[in-house]
Amino acid sequence: MTQSAGKFYGKVDELEEAIYSETRRKTRKRLSIIGISTLILIAIIVIAVVATNHGSSEDNPNPNTSSESLSKSIKAICDATLYPSSCLSTLSPMINSTTALLDPTKLFLFSVKAAMSEISKASKALKELAQKVAVDKMSLAAFKDCNELIDLAIEHLNDSLSTPDISSGDVVNDLKTWLSGSITDQQTCIDGFSNSNVELKTSVLNTMKNSTELTSNSLAILSEISNFIGSIKLRRLMSNSEDTDWSPSWLSSNDRRLLQSSTDPRKKADIVVAKDRSSKYKTIKAALKAVPEKSKKRFIIYIKKGLYIENVNIETNKWNLFMVGDGKNATIVSGSLNFIDGTSTFQSATFAVFGKGFMASDIGFKNTAGPQKHQAVAMMSHADQSVFYRCSFDAYQDTLYVHSLRQFYRECDVYGTVDFIFGNAAVVLQNCNILPKRPMAGQQDTITAQGKVDPNQNTGIVFHNCTVWPSENLTSVGVYLGRPWKPYSTTLFIKSMLASFIDPSGWLPWSGNSAPDTIFYAEYQNSGAGSSTKKRVKWKGLRSILNAKQVAKFSVGSFIGGDKWLPNTGVPYKSGL
Numbered sequence: 001m002t003q004s005a006g007k008f009y010g011k012v013d014e015l016e017e018a019i020y021s022e023t024r025r026k027t028r029k030r031l032s033i034i035g036i037s038t039l040i041l042i043a044i045i046v047i048a049v050v051a052t053n054h055g056s057s058e059d060n061p062n063p064n065t066s067s068e069s070l071s072k073s074i075k076a077i078c079d080a081t082l083y084p085s086s087c088l089s090t091l092s093p094m095i096n097s098t099t100a101l102l103d104p105t106k107l108f109l110f111s112v113k114a115a116m117s118e119i120s121k122a123s124k125a126l127k128e129l130a131q132k133v134a135v136d137k138m139s140l141a142a143f144k145d146c147n148e149l150i151d152l153a154i155e156h157l158n159d160s161l162s163t164p165d166i167s168s169g170d171v172v173n174d175l176k177t178w179l180s181g182s183i184t185d186q187q188t189c190i191d192g193f194s195n196s197n198v199e200l201k202t203s204v205l206n207t208m209k210n211s212t213e214l215t216s217n218s219l220a221i222l223s224e225i226s227n228f229i230g231s232i233k234l235r236r237l238m239s240n241s242e243d244t245d246w247s248p249s250w251l252s253s254n255d256r257r258l259l260q261s262s263t264d265p266r267k268k269a270d271i272v273v274a275k276d277r278s279s280k281y282k283t284i285k286a287a288l289k290a291v292p293e294k295s296k297k298r299f300i301i302y303i304k305k306g307l308y309i310e311n312v313n314i315e316t317n318k319w320n321l322f323m324v325g326d327g328k329n330a331t332i333v334s335g336s337l338n339f340i341d342g343t344s345t346f347q348s349a350t351f352a353v354f355g356k357g358f359m360a361s362d363i364g365f366k367n368t369a370g371p372q373k374h375q376a377v378a379m380m381s382h383a384d385q386s387v388f389y390r391c392s393f394d395a396y397q398d399t400l401y402v403h404s405l406r407q408f409y410r411e412c413d414v415y416g417t418v419d420f421i422f423g424n425a426a427v428v429l430q431n432c433n434i435l436p437k438r439p440m441a442g443q444q445d446t447i448t449a450q451g452k453v454d455p456n457q458n459t460g461i462v463f464h465n466c467t468v469w470p471s472e473n474l475t476s477v478g479v480y481l482g483r484p485w486k487p488y489s490t491t492l493f494i495k496s497m498l499a500s501f502i503d504p505s506g507w508l509p510w511s512g513n514s515a516p517d518t519i520f521y522a523e524y525q526n527s528g529a530g531s532s533t534k535k536r537v538k539w540k541g542l543r544s545i546l547n548a549k550q551v552a553k554f555s556v557g558s559f560i561g562g563d564k565w566l567p568n569t570g571v572p573y574k575s576g577l
Contacts, residue, residue: 071095077107081220082454083213090114090214108221109161112179115214116157119186122211123150126189129203139200141344142192149346152354152382153185155316157215172226173458173561177384177405177426179219180457184404184424186212187453187486192344219456265324265361269302278304284312284323284333293317303363305330311337311350314383318355325363328392328413334366338373345398349380356405358383359569360391367395371417371440377401381425388412389571395420396437402427402461406560410571415471419449421461422485428462428556430573435471436479436501445474446508448482450489455518460490462554464577467497468530474501480508482521484541490520492554494577495527502530505537515539524551552577 074095078087094110123146130143156178186208193204271287272279281287287301298320305326312333314321325331335350337343351365358381369376378393380401392413393400399416402423409429414421417439421429436445447468450461461482470479479501482491506523509515519541523533533544556562557575566573 077221077224080224081217083217086213087217104225111218111221112157112160115218118211118214119154122207125207137342139196145192145344145346146189149185149189153182156182175222176458180459181404182215183454216454223456265300266302269300271301274304275306283310284308285310291318294319298322303331308333311335314353314355316354320357321355322359324361327362328364332364334368336369338369338376340373345375349377352380353383353386356384358386361389364392371396381407385565387569387571417445419446422449424451424459426459426560428464428560429466430464432466434466434468437471444478446480446483448491449485450491451486452488452490453486455488463493463496465495469499470501478503481506483508483510484515484519487516487518492522493526494524497528498526498530500529504535507537515541517541522546
């Protein structure tokens with residue numbers, strides 16, 4: 001997470017705060033009219049679905065009537081977005097489309113294509129901007145990050161445009177995940193310029209304005225359509241689209257339950273990495289060169305005990321890679337890249353994962369830069385359906401960067417100080433140990449900084465059955481469950497043990513004395529001396545009373561769709577609460 005290099009805690013950028021304030025104002029205004037728009041949309045979609053199933057009673061329907069109906073449909077859908085003006089402008093070419101009237105998902109697909117076009121334009125414009133302006137070292141690094149992040153954003157939109165195979169998975173959740181990821185990628189690009197001068201920040205925001213708004217609109221349109229048609233009908237309608245060759249299930253069923261089989265996965269390894277002479281691969285980087293691209297089969301790398309000082313990047317074309325070590329305290333991957341020495345937060349990770357279906361077991365990941373170096377990431381995951389089992393993540397500020405997409409952590413240890421679990425993934429940490437360390441003088445420990453920027457994103461950080469315990473003497477150190485990095489920050493502690501060192505107020509503001517009303521923070525049936533909610537902050541966004549049904553939405557089975565893909569990994573998990 002990008003913070004000011006001159007302060008222990010990130011100052012709030014005035015320009016960014018003004019934008020968020022305006023977004024919140026628009027959201028409140030939108031809620032006053034969304035009820036009417038929703039009723040209109042329900043009626044129009046019902047008509048569209050009936051028309052799809054039974055056909056029109058007229059061979060040549062009145063084009064004026066069709067255009068009027070579709071215009072109302074588009075207006076109703078756009079009123080439910082954060083940016084209705086740009087939505088109307090984008091979808092207006094579809095008003096005379098009869099197919100769009102009969103199939104509302106055509107509007108969604110059209111909006112995604114428009115968003116992709118705008119992202120491509122933004123990518124070109126940013127490259128031109130980088131050549132025109134004089135930039136400092138960190139701004140130059142931000143431009144470099146944007147090149148990579150925009151490519152990722154486009155990739156997620158491409159996934160969203162591909163035709164779903166109706167026999168596999170929950171397509172709607174997949175689409176929401178990829179669109180949420182695209183929004184996060186673009187926001188991370190923008191965040192990289194938080195320490196740049198005002199003129200450059202403004203230029204970048206203006207360059208990214210259309211693409212961010214249109215991607216947000218696409219997600220809102222999907223949410224509206226799926227809410228009223230239902231995911232099953234949406235899958236049937238979208239299966240008639242013209243695009244081809246898509247399947248969300250990228251792991252062969254033959255590779256299930258490696259960790260639960262009688263054979264040690266280390267003995268099934270395709271490649272062995274060792275510091276001694278027992279393998280030709282002495283480094284993880286060297287071994288990665290031999291990993292096949294886009295493998296549908298689980299590819300296993302066994303990393304023998306030892307200290308591996310290297311920065312590792314698992315690229316997007318390395319699918320279903322499984323790395324297993326000899327234990328989280330025996331096999332250690334260590335690096336020291338950090339913000340103070342000139343590396344962006346996004347690039348500072350000792351171990352960064354982008355290839356989907358990634359798994360790691362029995363490995364420790366460290367960033368040894370130290371607290372004085374501020375942002376220094378040990379692990380960053382941008383890998384959809386990534387799993388970490390019996391691993392350790394150890395650093396200070398920004399230890400574990402759960403950047404985006406769906407992630408699961410089981411029986412892991414996470415050490416850190418400032419915002420040490422942060423990002424905007426849909427992530428559940430289950431049966432994990434959360435272990436705050438002693439920060440620098442003048443700092444306070446904050447466990448989380450969740451980065452949800454759009455109310456329709458299906459993201460958040462969830463702790464289920466975890467233990468929050470001090471890793472060392474933290475007397476006189478304030479320790480908080482988190483602080484709201486972004487306006488829709490979402491974090492839950494569920495049935496976890498919170499030790500007495502948690503500050504009674506529980507949560508720390510990002511700025512000022514409060515937090516946006518739009519956040520969603522919750523504590524449910526926790527235990528331990530630090531779990532009392534009597535003296536918690538009185539924020540509207542902090543839910544002190546939730547029932548089991550409300551909380552169940554954040555279980556492994558529901559929140560990250562774990563029952564669809566975790567059984568293939570063999571990692572133990574509890575689906576419900």
